[in-house]
Amino acid sequence: MMKELYDIAIIGGGCAGFGAAMYAGRFQLKVVIFADNMGGTITLTDTVENYPGFKKLTGGELAEKLIEHAKDYKIDIVEEKVTDVGKKGKLFSLKTESGTFGAKTILFATGTIWRKLGVPGEKEFANRGVHYCALCDGAMYKNKVIGVVGGSDSAAKEALLLSDYGKKVYIIYRGENIRPEPVNMTRVENNSKIEIINRSNVKEIRGNKFVNRAMLDNPYKGKKELPLDALFIEIGHIPLSELAKKLGVKLNEKGEIIIDRMSRTNIEGVYAAGDVADTEFKQAITGVAEGVTAAYSAYKHLGESGDEKPKKKAR
Amino acid sequence: MMKELYDIAIIGGGCAGFGAAMYAGRFQLKVVIFADNMGGTITLTDTVENYPGFKKLTGGELAEKLIEHAKDYKIDIVEEKVTDVGKKGKLFSLKTESGTFGAKTILFATGTIWRKLGVPGEKEFANRGVHYCALCDGAMYKNKVIGVVGGSDSAAKEALLLSDYGKKVYIIYRGENIRPEPVNMTRVENNSKIEIINRSNVKEIRGNKFVNRAMLDNPYKGKKELPLDALFIEIGHIPLSELAKKLGVKLNEKGEIIIDRMSRTNIEGVYAAGDVADTEFKQAITGVAEGVTAAYSAYKHLGESGDEKPKKKAR
Numbered sequence: 134m135m136k137e138l139y140d141i142a143i144i145g146g147g148c149a150g151f152g153a154a155m156y157a158g159r160f161q162l163k164v165v166i167f168a169d170n171m172g173g174t175i176t177l178t179d180t181v182e183n184y185p186g187f188k189k190l191t192g193g194e195l196a197e198k199l200i201e202h203a204k205d206y207k208i209d210i211v212e213e214k215v216t217d218v219g220k221k222g223k224l225f226s227l228k229t230e231s232g233t234f235g236a237k238t239i240l241f242a243t244g245t246i247w248r249k250l251g252v253p254g255e256k257e258f259a260n261r262g263v264h265y266c267a268l269c270d271g272a273m274y275k276n277k278v279i280g281v282v283g284g285s286d287s288a289a290k291e292a293l294l295l296s297d298y299g300k301k302v303y304i305i306y307r308g309e310n311i312r313p314e315p316v317n318m319t320r321v322e323n324n325s326k327i328e329i330i331n332r333s334n335v336k337e338i339r340g341n342k343f344v345n346r347a348m349l350d351n352p353y354k355g356k357k358e359l360p361l362d363a364l365f366i367e368i369g370h371i372p373l374s375e376l377a378k379k380l381g382v383k384l385n386e387k388g389e390i391i392i393d394r395m396s397r398t399n400i401e402g403v404y405a406a407g408d409v410a411d412t413e414f415k416q417a418i419t420g421v422a423e424g425v426t427a428a429y430s431a432y433k434h435l436g437e438s439g440d441e442k443p444k445k446k447a448r
Numbered sequence: 449m450m451k452e453l454y455d456i457a458i459i460g461g462g463c464a465g466f467g468a469a470m471y472a473g474r475f476q477l478k479v480v481i482f483a484d485n486m487g488g489t490i491t492l493t494d495t496v497e498n499y500p501g502f503k504k505l506t507g508g509e510l511a512e513k514l515i516e517h518a519k520d521y522k523i524d525i526v527e528e529k530v531t532d533v534g535k536k537g538k539l540f541s542l543k544t545e546s547g548t549f550g551a552k553t554i555l556f557a558t559g560t561i562w563r564k565l566g567v568p569g570e571k572e573f574a575n576r577g578v579h580y581c582a583l584c585d586g587a588m589y590k591n592k593v594i595g596v597v598g599g600s601d602s603a604a605k606e607a608l609l610l611s612d613y614g615k616k617v618y619i620i621y622r623g624e625n626i627r628p629e630p631v632n633m634t635r636v637e638n639n640s641k642i643e644i645i646n647r648s649n650v651k652e653i654r655g656n657k658f659v660n661r662a663m664l665d666n667p668y669k670g671k672k673e674l675p676l677d678a679l680f681i682e683i684g685h686i687p688l689s690e691l692a693k694k695l696g697v698k699l700n701e702k703g704e705i706i707i708d709r710m711s712r713t714n715i716e717g718v719y720a721a722g723d724v725a726d727t728e729f730k731q732a733i734t735g736v737a738e739g740v741t742a743a744y745s746a747y748k749h750l751g752e753s754g755d756e757k758p759k760k761k762a763r
Contacts, residue, residue, distance in 0.1 A: 152500040159498060161612060183474060185467040185736045186501060186513045188520055198501045205503055297476055316752055394709055414744045421500045422737030429729045437631055
C-alpha cells in the first residue's frame with residue numbers, strides 16, 4: 134500500500150538534495166526527501182572555505198544550514214534509505230524500510246562514496262591526516278609533507294594542487310607508472326616538490342593524534358616507513374547510481390548519471406544533481422545549484438504535464 | 449601601454465563575478481575583477497530567501513558576503529567600467545578609464561538590466577512596491593493586491609507565482625492579448641485570483657511611503673486609477689553582452705551569451721556566467737555556480753595552454 138503521493142521525491146540528504154528541497158518547497162510542491170545520511174559527504178570535511186558566502190565553516194555546519202533552510206518550507210524528511218525504485222505509468226514508487234512512497238518526479242542526489250584504501254589507520258585518522266579532497270582540505274597543510282595515494286589524472290592533479298601548499302608531496306602508486314594526462318604528467322615532472330613512488334602500496338597509516346607516517350609494502354630509499362603529515366587518498370569515487378540505472382537512466386562510463394544543463398536525465402520526470410551527476414567540476418556550490426535547477430525542472434515538468442498543484446484544481 | 453597582465457579578467461561585480469573571483473583566487477591565478485557596480489543586481493533586492501544556506505538576508509548583505517569572501521584571496525578589484533575589449537594573438541585587452549589591462553582569459557559576468565517602464569514613480573518606489581522579480585520579492589505581498597506589467601510568458605509565470613501570495617493579481621498589458629505559452633495561458637485563465645487588463649499602459653505609479661495605485665491610460669471598469677500594493681514590471685531584461693559580441697562570442701536570439709556546462713563560450717579562453725548567460729533558470733545560486741565553474745575552466749585552459757602560473761616557471 135502506498136503511503137503518500139509526492140510531487141517530487143528527492144533521494145539523498147546532502148547539499149544538492151537539501152538545496153533542491155528548499156527550492157521545491159518554495160515552488161509549493163509536495164516534497165519528500167530521503168536522507169538516511171543527513172548532511173551527506175560534506176559532513177566529512179572539517180573545513181569548508183569554498184562555498185561562496187561563507188568564508189569558513191565546517192562541513193557539518195554547512196550541511197546544517199542547508200537543512201535548516203529547507204525546513205523553513207513544508208517538506209517531509211524521511212531518514213531512511215531508499216532500497217528500491219519502480220515506475221508504473223507516469224508514477225514512480227520508492228521503497229524504504231517503513232513502506233512504499235509514490236512520486237510524480239524523482240531527483241537523484243545520491244552522491245558518491247570515496248573509494249577507500251581499506252587499510253589499518255584509514256578510519257582512525259580520518260580528518261586527522263587522512264583526507265580525500267585536496268581542494269577541500271589541502272590548505273591545512275602549508276609547508277607540510279603530504280602523500281597522495283593513486284596514479285590517475287585526478288591523483289596527479291590533487292598532487293599538483295597540494296604542492297601549492299605543502300613543502301613536499303609524494304605520489305604513491307601501486308602500478309608501474311602513474312598515468313595522468315600528458316600535460317599533468319609534464320607538470321608533475323617539472324614540479325620540484327613532487328616525488329613519485331611507483332610500485333608501492335600503503336599498507337597502514339600510523340600516527341599519534343595526527344598521521345605521522347605511512348607504511349609501504351615496497352621499501353622507498355631503503356625504508357618501509359614514510360614520514361608524512363597527511364595522506365590524501367585519491368583512488369576514485371563510486372557514484373551511487375544503482376537505483377537510477379534500474380529506472381533506465383543513462384550513465385556514463387564512470388557510472389555517473391548523465392544530465393543536461395537543466396539537471397534532466399534521459400527519463401522524463403527524473404533528475405540528478407550533485408556528485409552522482411556527470412558534472413566535471415564537482416563542488417558543494419555546483420551541486421546545490423544543480424539541485425535548485427532540478428527543482429525548477431520538476432516544477433516546470435509537473436506544470437506541463439498538467440499535474441501541478443492538484444490541491445488547487447480541486448477547488 | 450598595458451598596465452598589467454592577468455591570468456583572468458572578470459567583468460562584472462555581481463554574484464557570479466565575485467563567486468568566480470574567489471575560486472580563481474583559490475586556484476592562485478592572477479585575478480582582476482572589474483566592478484563598476486559593486487555587488488551587482490542582487491543589491492536591488494530587499495529580501496533574499498533563496499540563496500541556499502542563508503535563510504534570509506538583504507541582497508546587499510549577500511553581495512557583501514560574496515565580495516568579502518573573494519577578498520580573502522589575492523585579487524585585484526578595479527571599480528571601473530570596461531569600455532572596450534580586444535584580442536591580439538592569444539591575449540585579450542580590456543580598456544577602462546584609467547588604462548588598458550591585459551588578460552589571458554576573460555569571464556563575462558556582466559549581468560542584465562531590467563527593462564524599465566520609464567514612468568513617473570518607478571524609480572521613487574523601487575523596492576517599496578515596485579519590483580522586477582516575483583521569486584525574489586513576491587512573498588512580501590501575502591494577501592495583497594499585486595499588478596504585473598507585461599504580456600510575455602515570463603510575465604504570466606510571474607503572475608502565477610504571485611497568485612500564490614497575493615489575494616488578487618492584475619496582469620496589465622499594452623497589447624491586444626497577453627501571449628504566454630498555452631499551458632501558462634490556461635493556468636492564468638483558470639486562476640480565479642488573476643485578472644487580465646489588456647490594451648492598457650501604466651502611465652504613472654503613485655503612493656505615499658509605499659505604492660498604492662497605478663494610473664492607466666485606458667480606463668478599467670470606468671476608472672483610470674487602479675488600487676494596488678505592488679507592481680511587478682516584467683517587460684524583459686537586456687543582457688549586457690555588447691563587449692562579448694565584439695570578441696566574436698556567440699549570442700542567442702535574446703542577446704544572451706551561449707555557454708556550455710563548463711561556462712565556456714565559443715571563443716577559447718572566454719567564459720560567461722550569471723544573468724548574461726543563456727541559462728534558462730537564473731538565480732543567484734546558479735550564477736555563482738556558473739562563475740565558479742568558469743574559474744575552473746579558465747584554470748584548466750591556462751594549464752593546457754602551458755600558461756599556468758608563469759611566476760613558477762621563472763624559478
